Amino acid sequence: xxxxxxxxxxxxxxxxxxxxxxxxxxxxxxxxxxxxxxxxxxxxxxxxxxxxxxxxxxxxxxxxxxxxxxxxxxxxxxxxxxxxxxxxxxxxxxxxxxxxxxxxxxxxxxxxxxxxxxxxxxxxxxxxxxxxxxxxxxxxxxxxxxxxxxxxxxxxxxxxxxxxxxxxxxxxxxxxxxxxxxxxxxxxxxxxxxxxxxxxxxxxxxxxxxxxxxxxxxxxxxxxxxxxxxxxxxxxxxxxxxxxxxxxxxxxxxxxxxxxxxxxxxxxxxxxxxxxxxxxxxxxxxxxxxxxxxxxxxxxxxxxxxxxxxxxxxxxxxxxxxxxxxxxxxxxxxxxxxxxxxxxxxxxxxxxxxxxxxxxxxxxxxxxxxxxxxxxxxxxxxxxxxxxxxxxxxxxxxxxxxxxxxxxxxxxxxxxxxxxxxxxxxxxxxxxxxxxxxxxxxxxxxxxxxxxxxxxxxxxxxxxxxxxxxxxxxxxxxxxxxxxxxxxxxxxxxxxxxxxxxxxxxxx
Numbered sequence: 345x346x347x348x349x350x351x352x353x354x355x356x357x358x359x360x361x362x363x364x365x366x367x368x369x370x371x372x373x374x375x376x377x378x379x380x381x382x383x384x385x386x387x388x389x390x391x392x393x394x395x396x397x398x399x400x401x402x403x404x405x406x407x408x409x410x411x412x413x414x415x416x417x418x419x420x421x422x423x424x425x426x427x428x429x430x431x432x433x434x435x436x437x438x439x440x441x442x443x444x445x446x447x448x449x450x451x452x453x454x455x456x457x458x459x460x461x462x463x464x465x466x467x468x469x470x471x472x473x474x475x476x477x478x479x480x481x482x483x484x485x486x487x488x489x490x491x492x493x494x495x496x497x498x499x500x501x502x503x504x505x506x507x508x509x510x511x512x513x514x515x516x517x518x519x520x521x522x523x524x525x526x527x528x529x530x531x532x533x534x535x536x537x538x539x540x541x542x543x544x545x546x547x548x549x550x551x552x553x554x555x556x557x558x559x560x561x562x563x564x565x566x567x568x569x570x571x572x573x574x575x576x577x578x579x580x581x582x583x584x585x586x587x588x589x590x591x592x593x594x595x596x597x598x599x600x601x602x603x604x605x606x607x608x609x610x611x612x613x614x615x616x617x618x619x620x621x622x623x624x625x626x627x628x629x630x631x632x633x634x635x636x637x638x639x640x641x642x643x644x645x646x647x648x649x650x651x652x653x654x655x656x657x658x659x660x661x662x663x664x665x666x667x668x669x670x671x672x673x674x675x676x677x678x679x680x681x682x683x684x685x686x687x688x689x690x691x692x693x694x695x696x697x698x699x700x701x702x703x704x705x706x707x708x709x710x711x712x713x714x715x716x717x718x719x720x721x722x723x724x725x726x727x728x729x730x731x732x733x734x735x736x737x738x739x740x741x742x743x744x745x746x747x748x749x750x751x752x753x754x755x756x757x758x759x760x761x762x763x764x765x766x767x768x769x770x771x772x773x774x775x776x777x778x779x780x781x782x783x784x785x786x787x788x789x790x791x792x793x794x795x796x797x798x799x800x801x802x803x804x805x806x807x808x809x810x811x812x813x814x815x816x817x818x819x820x821x822x823x824x825x826x827x828x829x830x831x832x833x834x835x836x837x838x839x840x841x842x843x844x845x846x847x848x849x850x851x852x
Contacts, residue, residue: 381484384399387415388477389439389467394418403461403484424450424458431463439467440474448489451482460489510611516543518566518603525609532588532611534580551577551585558590562605569594569602575616587616628832654680705743705831710736710776710785714744717753724761730770732757739776742783742851748827755820756847760789765842783852791843796837 383400387393394415398408404422412418423431427449438445446464453459465480523541530537533549543562550558554576561572573591580586592607657677661670716733718725725732742749757772764770771790776783777810828835828849839845 348521381661383482384480385465385482386477386479389475392416397767400482403453403482404451405456422452424452426450435478438465442467445478445480448485458488459484463486512609513757514607514609516562516605518605529609532580532586532609533578534582534584549578549580550578554578565592565594565605566602569596569600575612586613588612624832651684654684706746706748707741708744708749709741710734710749711740713749714753714774717750717757720754721757721761724758728761728770729762730761730764730772732772732774734774736776738772739778739783744851745827745831748831751827752824753848756787757825759820760787760791760845763791763845764789765791765844782850785849785851787849788844788846788847792845793841793845794837795838795841 380399380553381403381832384397384404385400386395392415394413396408396411396413401408403409404411404747412421419432431447431449434447437443444464445466445588448460448462448464450458451461454687461482463480463482465478467475467478470476510527510528510532514526514529514532515524516522517524521543523543523546523646527537527540529541530539533546547555547559547562551820557574558576561574564570565572571591571593573589575587575589577585578588589610589612590607592605594602595604595606597603654677657673657680661677665673711734714736718732724730756774760772761770768790773788774785776785778784825835830852831852833852834850836848837845838848
Protein backbone atom coordinates (compact mmCIF):
# COMPACT_ATOMS: atom_id res chain seq x y z
CA UNK A 345 0.00 0.00 0.00
CA UNK A 346 2.84 2.41 0.91
CA UNK A 347 4.65 1.58 -2.31
CA UNK A 348 1.56 2.50 -4.33
CA UNK A 349 1.42 5.81 -2.52
CA UNK A 350 5.09 6.51 -3.11
CA UNK A 351 4.79 5.70 -6.78
CA UNK A 352 1.60 7.65 -7.19
CA UNK A 353 2.85 10.77 -5.39
CA UNK A 354 6.34 10.83 -6.82
CA UNK A 355 5.21 13.39 -9.44
CA UNK A 356 3.85 15.95 -6.91
CA UNK A 357 5.89 18.73 -5.31
CA UNK A 358 6.71 18.31 -1.62
CA UNK A 359 3.73 20.30 -0.37
CA UNK A 360 1.26 18.46 -2.54
CA UNK A 361 2.72 15.10 -1.58
CA UNK A 362 2.33 15.92 2.07
CA UNK A 363 -1.33 16.89 1.54
CA UNK A 364 -1.96 13.71 -0.38
CA UNK A 365 -0.30 11.52 2.24
CA UNK A 366 -2.16 13.28 5.04
CA UNK A 367 -5.41 12.87 3.11
CA UNK A 368 -5.03 9.08 2.91
CA UNK A 369 -3.45 8.77 6.33
CA UNK A 370 -6.44 10.45 8.01
CA UNK A 371 -8.91 7.69 7.29
CA UNK A 372 -11.85 9.45 8.93
CA UNK A 373 -11.31 12.60 6.86
CA UNK A 374 -10.86 10.50 3.75
CA UNK A 375 -14.07 8.53 4.33
CA UNK A 376 -16.05 11.67 5.21
CA UNK A 377 -15.07 13.60 2.09
CA UNK A 378 -15.40 10.59 -0.20
CA UNK A 379 -18.96 10.03 1.04
CA UNK A 380 -19.99 13.53 -0.06
CA UNK A 381 -20.40 15.07 -3.47
CA UNK A 382 -17.28 17.17 -2.91
CA UNK A 383 -13.83 16.82 -4.44
CA UNK A 384 -10.68 18.53 -3.16
CA UNK A 385 -7.88 20.14 -5.12
CA UNK A 386 -4.62 21.99 -4.49
CA UNK A 387 -2.41 23.99 -6.81
CA UNK A 388 1.09 25.38 -6.51
CA UNK A 389 0.83 29.04 -7.38
CA UNK A 390 4.41 29.30 -8.64
CA UNK A 391 4.71 26.29 -10.97
CA UNK A 392 0.95 25.58 -11.49
CA UNK A 393 1.30 21.96 -10.44
CA UNK A 394 -1.93 20.50 -9.11
CA UNK A 395 -3.39 17.69 -7.04
CA UNK A 396 -6.88 16.28 -7.42
CA UNK A 397 -8.53 14.12 -4.75
CA UNK A 398 -9.97 10.72 -5.69
CA UNK A 399 -13.50 12.12 -5.31
CA UNK A 400 -12.62 15.03 -7.63
CA UNK A 401 -11.53 12.55 -10.29
CA UNK A 402 -14.63 10.42 -9.70
CA UNK A 403 -16.94 13.43 -10.15
CA UNK A 404 -15.44 14.00 -13.58
CA UNK A 405 -15.59 10.27 -14.41
CA UNK A 406 -11.82 9.62 -14.32
CA UNK A 407 -9.74 7.11 -12.40
CA UNK A 408 -7.67 8.55 -9.63
CA UNK A 409 -4.34 9.75 -11.02
CA UNK A 410 -5.61 9.89 -14.61
CA UNK A 411 -5.97 13.70 -14.66
CA UNK A 412 -3.01 15.79 -15.74
CA UNK A 413 -1.32 17.39 -12.72
CA UNK A 414 -0.93 20.70 -14.57
CA UNK A 415 -3.49 23.33 -13.61
CA UNK A 416 -2.88 25.05 -16.94
CA UNK A 417 -3.77 21.83 -18.74
CA UNK A 418 -6.89 21.57 -16.58
CA UNK A 419 -7.97 25.06 -17.66
CA UNK A 420 -7.26 24.42 -21.33
CA UNK A 421 -8.77 20.93 -21.60
CA UNK A 422 -11.54 20.59 -19.03
CA UNK A 423 -13.04 24.04 -18.43
CA UNK A 424 -15.81 25.13 -20.79
CA UNK A 425 -14.55 27.79 -23.26
CA UNK A 426 -17.06 30.35 -22.00
CA UNK A 427 -15.97 29.83 -18.39
CA UNK A 428 -12.17 29.99 -18.85
CA UNK A 429 -11.71 33.74 -18.70
CA UNK A 430 -14.15 34.30 -15.79
CA UNK A 431 -12.40 31.51 -13.85
CA UNK A 432 -8.89 32.90 -14.49
CA UNK A 433 -10.06 36.45 -13.71
CA UNK A 434 -11.60 35.28 -10.43
CA UNK A 435 -8.32 33.54 -9.52
CA UNK A 436 -6.20 36.61 -10.31
CA UNK A 437 -8.58 38.88 -8.42
CA UNK A 438 -8.42 36.58 -5.40
CA UNK A 439 -4.61 36.74 -5.36
CA UNK A 440 -4.65 40.54 -5.59
CA UNK A 441 -7.48 41.44 -3.23
CA UNK A 442 -8.09 38.27 -1.21
CA UNK A 443 -11.72 38.47 -2.35
CA UNK A 444 -13.76 35.25 -2.07
CA UNK A 445 -12.98 32.72 -4.75
CA UNK A 446 -16.23 30.95 -5.54
CA UNK A 447 -17.99 30.47 -8.85
CA UNK A 448 -19.96 28.08 -10.99
CA UNK A 449 -18.18 26.48 -13.95
CA UNK A 450 -18.77 23.78 -16.51
CA UNK A 451 -16.20 20.99 -16.55
CA UNK A 452 -15.77 18.35 -19.23
CA UNK A 453 -16.43 14.92 -17.79
CA UNK A 454 -15.10 11.77 -19.36
CA UNK A 455 -18.45 10.37 -20.53
CA UNK A 456 -21.24 12.86 -19.73
CA UNK A 457 -20.00 15.96 -21.49
CA UNK A 458 -19.94 19.25 -19.65
CA UNK A 459 -21.48 19.29 -16.18
CA UNK A 460 -21.94 22.13 -13.73
CA UNK A 461 -19.72 22.37 -10.65
CA UNK A 462 -19.25 24.94 -7.93
CA UNK A 463 -15.59 25.58 -7.21
CA UNK A 464 -14.24 27.55 -4.29
CA UNK A 465 -10.80 28.00 -2.76
CA UNK A 466 -8.37 30.08 -0.79
CA UNK A 467 -4.71 31.00 -1.26
CA UNK A 468 -2.36 30.32 1.66
CA UNK A 469 0.98 31.97 2.41
CA UNK A 470 4.25 30.16 3.14
CA UNK A 471 6.47 30.79 6.15
CA UNK A 472 7.67 34.02 4.51
CA UNK A 473 4.13 35.36 4.02
CA UNK A 474 4.15 34.79 0.28
CA UNK A 475 1.09 33.20 -1.32
CA UNK A 476 2.42 29.84 -2.42
CA UNK A 477 -0.49 27.47 -2.71
CA UNK A 478 -4.21 27.43 -3.12
CA UNK A 479 -6.57 24.81 -1.70
CA UNK A 480 -10.16 24.36 -2.67
CA UNK A 481 -13.06 22.12 -3.45
CA UNK A 482 -15.56 21.39 -6.17
CA UNK A 483 -19.18 20.32 -5.66
CA UNK A 484 -21.34 18.69 -8.30
CA UNK A 485 -24.31 21.08 -8.76
CA UNK A 486 -25.27 19.92 -12.25
CA UNK A 487 -28.83 18.83 -11.51
CA UNK A 488 -29.48 21.86 -9.34
CA UNK A 489 -28.01 24.19 -11.96
CA UNK A 490 -29.95 22.62 -14.80
CA UNK A 491 -33.14 22.93 -12.75
CA UNK A 492 -32.33 26.59 -12.16
CA UNK A 493 -31.70 27.16 -15.85
CA UNK A 494 -34.91 25.36 -16.74
CA UNK A 495 -36.80 27.39 -14.14
CA UNK A 496 -35.32 30.64 -15.45
CA UNK A 497 -36.18 29.61 -18.99
CA UNK A 498 -39.73 28.81 -17.93
CA UNK A 499 -39.94 32.11 -16.06
CA UNK A 500 -38.61 33.90 -19.13
CA UNK A 501 -41.14 32.17 -21.36
CA UNK A 502 -43.91 32.95 -18.87
CA UNK A 503 -42.86 36.60 -18.65
CA UNK A 504 -42.63 36.87 -22.42
CA UNK A 505 -45.99 35.17 -22.81
CA UNK A 506 -47.51 37.52 -20.24
CA UNK A 507 -45.93 40.47 -22.03
CA UNK A 508 -47.25 39.34 -25.41
CA UNK A 509 -50.69 38.61 -23.98
CA UNK A 510 -50.66 41.80 -21.86
CA UNK A 511 -51.63 39.79 -18.79
CA UNK A 512 -50.43 39.98 -15.21
CA UNK A 513 -51.15 38.19 -11.95
CA UNK A 514 -52.38 39.52 -8.62
CA UNK A 515 -53.13 38.24 -5.14
CA UNK A 516 -55.20 39.70 -2.32
CA UNK A 517 -54.58 38.63 1.27
CA UNK A 518 -58.16 38.83 2.50
CA UNK A 519 -57.21 38.74 6.18
CA UNK A 520 -54.93 41.78 5.99
CA UNK A 521 -56.41 43.20 2.75
CA UNK A 522 -52.91 43.38 1.28
CA UNK A 523 -52.79 43.45 -2.53
CA UNK A 524 -49.84 42.24 -4.59
CA UNK A 525 -49.37 42.86 -8.32
CA UNK A 526 -47.00 41.52 -10.96
CA UNK A 527 -45.03 44.04 -13.00
CA UNK A 528 -47.34 43.51 -16.00
CA UNK A 529 -50.27 44.95 -14.05
CA UNK A 530 -48.24 48.06 -13.23
CA UNK A 531 -47.65 48.42 -16.96
CA UNK A 532 -51.37 48.01 -17.73
CA UNK A 533 -52.26 50.66 -15.16
CA UNK A 534 -49.34 52.76 -16.45
CA UNK A 535 -48.10 53.19 -12.88
CA UNK A 536 -44.51 53.27 -11.56
CA UNK A 537 -43.45 50.02 -9.89
CA UNK A 538 -42.59 51.72 -6.57
CA UNK A 539 -46.25 52.37 -5.74
CA UNK A 540 -47.85 49.92 -3.34
CA UNK A 541 -51.35 49.05 -4.59
CA UNK A 542 -54.42 48.69 -2.40
CA UNK A 543 -57.94 47.54 -3.22
CA UNK A 544 -59.59 50.95 -3.10
CA UNK A 545 -57.02 52.69 -5.31
CA UNK A 546 -57.05 49.78 -7.78
CA UNK A 547 -60.85 49.98 -8.08
CA UNK A 548 -60.74 53.78 -8.43
CA UNK A 549 -59.12 53.39 -11.86
CA UNK A 550 -62.24 51.70 -13.24
CA UNK A 551 -64.57 53.91 -15.24
CA UNK A 552 -67.87 55.00 -13.61
CA UNK A 553 -70.46 52.28 -14.03
CA UNK A 554 -67.78 49.59 -14.16
CA UNK A 555 -66.45 50.60 -10.73
CA UNK A 556 -69.60 49.36 -9.04
CA UNK A 557 -69.45 46.07 -10.97
CA UNK A 558 -65.88 45.22 -9.91
CA UNK A 559 -66.56 46.29 -6.30
CA UNK A 560 -69.55 43.96 -6.11
CA UNK A 561 -67.59 41.11 -7.74
CA UNK A 562 -64.70 41.39 -5.25
CA UNK A 563 -67.14 41.60 -2.33
CA UNK A 564 -69.06 38.51 -3.49
CA UNK A 565 -65.82 36.60 -4.04
CA UNK A 566 -64.73 37.29 -0.46
CA UNK A 567 -68.12 36.81 1.24
CA UNK A 568 -69.57 33.98 -0.84
CA UNK A 569 -66.43 32.45 -2.42
CA UNK A 570 -67.85 33.31 -5.83
CA UNK A 571 -65.30 33.56 -8.68
CA UNK A 572 -65.67 36.23 -11.35
CA UNK A 573 -64.50 36.85 -14.92
CA UNK A 574 -65.32 40.33 -16.25
CA UNK A 575 -64.51 42.63 -19.15
CA UNK A 576 -64.50 46.24 -17.97
CA UNK A 577 -62.99 49.63 -18.77
CA UNK A 578 -60.33 51.45 -16.77
CA UNK A 579 -58.72 54.86 -17.11
CA UNK A 580 -54.96 54.45 -16.65
CA UNK A 581 -52.70 56.77 -14.67
CA UNK A 582 -51.91 58.53 -17.95
CA UNK A 583 -55.57 59.03 -18.79
CA UNK A 584 -55.92 56.30 -21.43
CA UNK A 585 -59.28 54.48 -21.40
CA UNK A 586 -58.80 50.79 -22.18
CA UNK A 587 -60.69 47.53 -21.92
CA UNK A 588 -59.36 44.95 -19.45
CA UNK A 589 -60.26 41.45 -18.44
CA UNK A 590 -60.16 40.85 -14.70
CA UNK A 591 -60.57 37.39 -13.25
CA UNK A 592 -60.62 36.42 -9.58
CA UNK A 593 -60.66 33.00 -7.92
CA UNK A 594 -61.13 32.60 -4.13
CA UNK A 595 -58.76 30.36 -2.16
CA UNK A 596 -60.76 28.69 0.59
CA UNK A 597 -59.53 27.35 3.97
CA UNK A 598 -60.76 24.24 5.79
CA UNK A 599 -63.62 26.23 7.32
CA UNK A 600 -64.93 27.24 3.90
CA UNK A 601 -63.78 30.83 4.32
CA UNK A 602 -62.04 32.81 1.59
CA UNK A 603 -58.55 33.67 2.86
CA UNK A 604 -56.94 34.70 -0.43
CA UNK A 605 -58.15 36.00 -3.74
CA UNK A 606 -55.98 35.33 -6.80
CA UNK A 607 -56.46 36.23 -10.39
CA UNK A 608 -55.30 37.71 -13.66
CA UNK A 609 -55.56 41.18 -15.12
CA UNK A 610 -55.27 41.49 -18.90
CA UNK A 611 -55.22 44.35 -21.38
CA UNK A 612 -57.76 43.27 -24.03
CA UNK A 613 -58.30 46.73 -25.51
CA UNK A 614 -57.24 45.95 -29.07
CA UNK A 615 -59.28 42.75 -29.38
CA UNK A 616 -62.25 44.24 -27.53
CA UNK A 617 -62.41 47.22 -29.87
CA UNK A 618 -62.28 44.86 -32.84
CA UNK A 619 -65.07 42.81 -31.28
CA UNK A 620 -67.19 45.91 -30.67
CA UNK A 621 -66.57 47.16 -34.20
CA UNK A 622 -67.51 43.74 -35.56
CA UNK A 623 -70.69 43.73 -33.49
CA UNK A 624 -71.45 47.24 -34.68
CA UNK A 625 -70.99 46.08 -38.28
CA UNK A 626 -73.26 43.09 -37.65
CA UNK A 627 -75.88 45.37 -36.11
CA UNK A 628 -75.65 47.71 -39.09
CA UNK A 629 -75.95 44.76 -41.43
CA UNK A 630 -79.01 43.59 -39.52
CA UNK A 631 -80.50 47.07 -39.77
CA UNK A 632 -79.80 47.17 -43.51
CA UNK A 633 -81.45 43.78 -43.97
CA UNK A 634 -84.45 44.87 -41.93
CA UNK A 635 -84.81 48.04 -43.97
CA UNK A 636 -84.43 46.03 -47.16
CA UNK A 637 -87.20 43.66 -46.08
CA UNK A 638 -89.35 46.63 -45.12
CA UNK A 639 -88.67 48.24 -48.48
CA UNK A 640 -89.55 45.02 -50.30
CA UNK A 641 -92.79 44.82 -48.33
CA UNK A 642 -93.66 48.41 -49.18
CA UNK A 643 -92.93 47.90 -52.86
CA UNK A 644 -94.92 44.69 -52.95
CA UNK A 645 -97.89 46.04 -51.01
CA UNK A 646 -98.19 49.59 -52.34
CA UNK A 647 -97.42 48.95 -55.98
CA UNK A 648 -99.71 45.92 -56.04
CA UNK A 649 -102.47 48.02 -54.51
CA UNK A 650 -102.04 50.78 -57.07
CA UNK A 651 -101.73 48.39 -60.00
CA UNK A 652 -104.81 46.44 -58.85
CA UNK A 653 -106.90 49.60 -58.57
CA UNK A 654 -105.64 50.84 -61.91
CA UNK A 655 -106.45 47.55 -63.63
CA UNK A 656 -109.93 47.55 -62.09
CA UNK A 657 -110.63 51.06 -63.41
CA UNK A 658 -109.30 50.21 -66.86
CA UNK A 659 -111.58 47.15 -67.04
CA UNK A 660 -114.60 49.31 -66.09
CA UNK A 661 -113.58 51.93 -68.64
CA UNK A 662 -113.52 49.23 -71.35
CA UNK A 663 -117.07 48.18 -70.56
CA UNK A 664 -120.12 49.58 -72.30
CA UNK A 665 -120.84 52.52 -69.99
CA UNK A 666 -122.11 56.02 -70.51
CA UNK A 667 -119.88 58.98 -71.32
CA UNK A 668 -120.48 60.48 -67.87
CA UNK A 669 -119.45 57.24 -66.19
CA UNK A 670 -116.38 57.09 -68.40
CA UNK A 671 -115.40 60.62 -67.30
CA UNK A 672 -115.75 59.56 -63.68
CA UNK A 673 -113.69 56.39 -64.21
CA UNK A 674 -111.07 58.36 -66.10
CA UNK A 675 -110.85 60.79 -63.19
CA UNK A 676 -110.25 57.84 -60.86
CA UNK A 677 -107.58 56.52 -63.21
CA UNK A 678 -105.86 59.93 -63.16
CA UNK A 679 -106.00 60.00 -59.35
CA UNK A 680 -104.57 56.47 -59.07
CA UNK A 681 -101.84 57.34 -61.58
CA UNK A 682 -100.85 60.42 -59.58
CA UNK A 683 -100.81 58.41 -56.34
CA UNK A 684 -98.66 55.78 -58.05
CA UNK A 685 -96.21 58.44 -59.19
CA UNK A 686 -96.00 59.80 -55.63
CA UNK A 687 -95.35 56.33 -54.25
CA UNK A 688 -92.60 55.77 -56.80
CA UNK A 689 -91.04 59.12 -55.82
CA UNK A 690 -91.08 58.04 -52.17
CA UNK A 691 -89.50 54.70 -53.01
CA UNK A 692 -86.83 56.50 -55.03
CA UNK A 693 -86.15 58.66 -51.99
CA UNK A 694 -85.61 55.54 -49.89
CA UNK A 695 -83.30 54.04 -52.53
CA UNK A 696 -81.42 57.34 -52.62
CA UNK A 697 -80.72 57.05 -48.90
CA UNK A 698 -79.00 53.69 -49.43
CA UNK A 699 -76.92 54.95 -52.35
CA UNK A 700 -75.80 58.08 -50.49
CA UNK A 701 -74.38 56.11 -47.57
CA UNK A 702 -71.11 55.79 -49.47
CA UNK A 703 -70.86 59.56 -49.88
CA UNK A 704 -67.96 61.18 -48.08
CA UNK A 705 -68.80 62.60 -44.67
CA UNK A 706 -68.07 66.29 -44.32
CA UNK A 707 -67.87 68.71 -41.38
CA UNK A 708 -71.34 70.27 -41.11
CA UNK A 709 -72.27 73.26 -38.95
CA UNK A 710 -75.55 72.63 -37.09
CA UNK A 711 -76.53 76.28 -36.79
CA UNK A 712 -75.97 77.05 -40.47
CA UNK A 713 -78.09 74.10 -41.63
CA UNK A 714 -80.79 74.82 -39.04
CA UNK A 715 -81.07 78.49 -40.09
CA UNK A 716 -81.22 77.46 -43.73
CA UNK A 717 -84.11 75.12 -42.94
CA UNK A 718 -85.87 77.88 -41.03
CA UNK A 719 -85.62 80.09 -44.12
CA UNK A 720 -87.27 77.40 -46.22
CA UNK A 721 -90.17 77.20 -43.77
CA UNK A 722 -90.23 80.90 -42.94
CA UNK A 723 -93.80 81.53 -44.14
CA UNK A 724 -95.15 78.62 -42.06
CA UNK A 725 -93.17 79.74 -39.03
CA UNK A 726 -94.53 83.29 -39.24
CA UNK A 727 -98.07 82.13 -39.99
CA UNK A 728 -98.18 79.84 -36.95
CA UNK A 729 -96.27 82.33 -34.75
CA UNK A 730 -93.88 79.56 -33.79
CA UNK A 731 -91.14 80.28 -31.26
CA UNK A 732 -88.01 78.37 -32.18
CA UNK A 733 -85.02 78.08 -29.81
CA UNK A 734 -81.76 76.26 -30.42
CA UNK A 735 -78.43 75.73 -28.69
CA UNK A 736 -75.63 74.00 -30.57
CA UNK A 737 -72.79 75.33 -28.38
CA UNK A 738 -72.05 71.97 -26.70
CA UNK A 739 -71.50 70.33 -30.08
CA UNK A 740 -71.46 72.89 -32.92
CA UNK A 741 -70.31 70.61 -35.78
CA UNK A 742 -70.52 67.01 -36.96
CA UNK A 743 -69.04 64.86 -39.72
CA UNK A 744 -72.16 63.91 -41.66
CA UNK A 745 -73.79 63.73 -45.06
CA UNK A 746 -74.94 67.36 -45.44
CA UNK A 747 -78.10 66.45 -47.38
CA UNK A 748 -79.14 64.07 -44.59
CA UNK A 749 -78.88 66.71 -41.88
CA UNK A 750 -80.87 69.14 -44.03
CA UNK A 751 -83.57 66.52 -44.56
CA UNK A 752 -83.69 65.63 -40.84
CA UNK A 753 -84.15 69.25 -39.80
CA UNK A 754 -86.76 69.82 -42.53
CA UNK A 755 -88.84 66.78 -41.58
CA UNK A 756 -88.73 67.45 -37.83
CA UNK A 757 -89.50 71.15 -38.17
CA UNK A 758 -92.28 70.47 -40.67
CA UNK A 759 -93.88 67.88 -38.38
CA UNK A 760 -93.77 70.21 -35.37
CA UNK A 761 -95.49 72.97 -37.35
CA UNK A 762 -97.94 70.59 -39.00
CA UNK A 763 -99.00 68.86 -35.79
CA UNK A 764 -99.08 71.97 -33.58
CA UNK A 765 -101.67 72.23 -30.82
CA UNK A 766 -104.64 74.40 -31.82
CA UNK A 767 -104.81 76.16 -28.43
CA UNK A 768 -101.23 77.46 -28.26
CA UNK A 769 -98.45 78.80 -30.42
CA UNK A 770 -95.81 76.22 -31.38
CA UNK A 771 -92.64 76.17 -29.29
CA UNK A 772 -89.70 74.20 -30.67
CA UNK A 773 -86.38 73.58 -28.89
CA UNK A 774 -83.38 71.96 -30.61
CA UNK A 775 -80.07 71.20 -28.86
CA UNK A 776 -76.94 69.13 -29.43
CA UNK A 777 -74.46 67.58 -27.01
CA UNK A 778 -71.55 65.13 -26.97
CA UNK A 779 -71.47 62.12 -24.64
CA UNK A 780 -69.14 59.12 -24.56
CA UNK A 781 -67.82 59.54 -28.10
CA UNK A 782 -71.32 59.99 -29.55
CA UNK A 783 -73.05 63.09 -30.90
CA UNK A 784 -76.65 63.57 -29.82
CA UNK A 785 -79.42 66.00 -30.83
CA UNK A 786 -82.75 66.57 -29.10
CA UNK A 787 -85.77 68.06 -30.85
CA UNK A 788 -88.76 68.97 -28.67
CA UNK A 789 -92.12 70.63 -29.33
CA UNK A 790 -95.37 71.40 -27.49
CA UNK A 791 -97.67 70.01 -30.17
CA UNK A 792 -100.47 67.47 -30.25
CA UNK A 793 -98.29 64.56 -29.14
CA UNK A 794 -98.76 60.88 -29.97
CA UNK A 795 -100.35 58.11 -27.94
CA UNK A 796 -97.29 55.83 -27.76
CA UNK A 797 -99.20 53.05 -25.99
CA UNK A 798 -101.18 52.61 -29.22
CA UNK A 799 -98.74 53.71 -31.87
CA UNK A 800 -95.17 53.32 -30.53
CA UNK A 801 -94.26 50.53 -32.97
CA UNK A 802 -95.77 52.45 -35.90
CA UNK A 803 -94.32 55.94 -35.39
CA UNK A 804 -91.47 55.48 -37.86
CA UNK A 805 -93.37 53.31 -40.32
CA UNK A 806 -94.04 54.34 -43.90
CA UNK A 807 -97.41 55.99 -44.58
CA UNK A 808 -98.24 55.96 -40.86
CA UNK A 809 -100.29 58.95 -39.68
CA UNK A 810 -101.83 59.54 -36.27
CA UNK A 811 -103.88 62.70 -36.73
CA UNK A 812 -106.56 63.82 -39.14
CA UNK A 813 -104.44 66.32 -41.10
CA UNK A 814 -105.40 66.14 -44.75
CA UNK A 815 -101.83 66.89 -45.85
CA UNK A 816 -100.25 64.17 -43.68
CA UNK A 817 -98.42 61.61 -45.79
CA UNK A 818 -96.59 59.53 -43.16
CA UNK A 819 -93.29 59.49 -45.00
CA UNK A 820 -91.13 62.12 -43.19
CA UNK A 821 -90.25 60.20 -40.03
CA UNK A 822 -89.74 57.02 -42.02
CA UNK A 823 -87.14 58.74 -44.19
CA UNK A 824 -85.57 60.47 -41.17
CA UNK A 825 -85.09 57.19 -39.34
CA UNK A 826 -83.61 55.51 -42.40
CA UNK A 827 -81.15 58.36 -42.91
CA UNK A 828 -80.01 58.28 -39.28
CA UNK A 829 -79.73 54.48 -39.07
CA UNK A 830 -77.89 54.23 -42.38
CA UNK A 831 -74.99 56.09 -40.72
CA UNK A 832 -75.03 53.95 -37.58
CA UNK A 833 -77.24 56.21 -35.45
CA UNK A 834 -80.62 55.82 -33.83
CA UNK A 835 -83.74 57.85 -33.02
CA UNK A 836 -85.96 57.59 -29.95
CA UNK A 837 -89.30 59.27 -29.20
CA UNK A 838 -91.00 60.46 -26.02
CA UNK A 839 -94.52 61.86 -26.39
CA UNK A 840 -97.61 62.70 -24.39
CA UNK A 841 -100.94 63.50 -25.99
CA UNK A 842 -101.77 67.23 -25.86
CA UNK A 843 -98.41 67.96 -24.19
CA UNK A 844 -95.83 67.49 -26.89
CA UNK A 845 -93.13 65.29 -28.40
CA UNK A 846 -89.39 64.93 -27.90
CA UNK A 847 -87.05 63.15 -30.30
CA UNK A 848 -83.55 62.09 -29.19
CA UNK A 849 -81.22 61.41 -32.10
CA UNK A 850 -77.88 59.65 -31.71
CA UNK A 851 -76.25 60.86 -34.90
CA UNK A 852 -72.81 59.20 -34.56
